[in-house]
Amino acid sequence: MEWTIQELAARAGVTSRTLRHYDSVGLLPPSRVGENGYRYYNPAAVARLQRILLMRQLGMGLPAIAKVLADEVDTAEGLRAHITALEEERARIERRIRAVRHTLEALEAGAEPRMDVMLSGFNDRYKDEVVSRWGERAYQVSNDWWHGKTLDQQLAWKKDTDDLVAAWVAAAKAGVPPTSDRAQALAARHVRWLSAIPGTPTAEGDRERSIAMVRGLGDMYVDDPRFAGMYDDEAGAAFVRDALHAYARTHM
Known part of the structure; x- marks a missing residue:
């Protein structure tokens, strides 16, 4: 199974220009280029793009992402590391949601929010x-x-x-x-x-x-x-x- 660059861009929520840039910097080459010049991406390339997008969401720059992928020996281990990072990010977001919810509850109850309750565990x-x-x-x-x-x-x-x-x-x-x-x-x-x-x-x-x-x-x-x-x-x-x-x- 393969996707064209347009199909992959649409599925991933990025632009074709972004994918071409990733190719130009050696981050995500297409699986193959057809005789018509179209770029095609197989499941392995899609998995690599997933890794790139995850690292981008974590605030990593392209040079740092390239180094991680270049140094990586075990793709599965890399994915496990990303799952851990995403779970930690989810936990941080959930804590922030709970803190804001406490503030909202206090305001709706007509009480002055207490800093020790809102911000301290x-x-x-x-x-x-x-x-x-x-x-x-x-x-x-x-x-x-x-x-x-x-x-x-x-x-x-x-x-x-x-x-x-x-x-x-x-x-x-x-x-x-x-x-x-x-x-x-x-x-x-x-x-x-x-x-x-x-x-x-x-x-x-x-x-x-x-x-x-x-x-x-x-x-x-x-x-x-x-x-x-x-x-x-x-x-x-x-x-x-x-x-x-x-x-x-x-x-x-």
């Missing part, structure tokens, strides 16, 4: 730490889960989180021991909160890594200055840490 600020502790997949899955929520769902989640923190602060101020029923009930609630986040070890039922995560979070609440004041003071953060450690030790 669930754990964007802690990406490096999440990746180093629990891996790239844990970050990506949880971040996609957060960005997939509507504005109302994000605000509801933030409220639940604030309520949990407030309950910890109240228990610390009441002076109950970290191993008390009240503190351990809060620790169990904290672990359920973690388990609701896809990608985390607690959500996936990985016992050993879940224990490490719960203990690690407890330590982080005390040691990391970013959490200073989250639980009112250092004593409050230490109370949460000790309660989580005790829960991990006896209930996980």
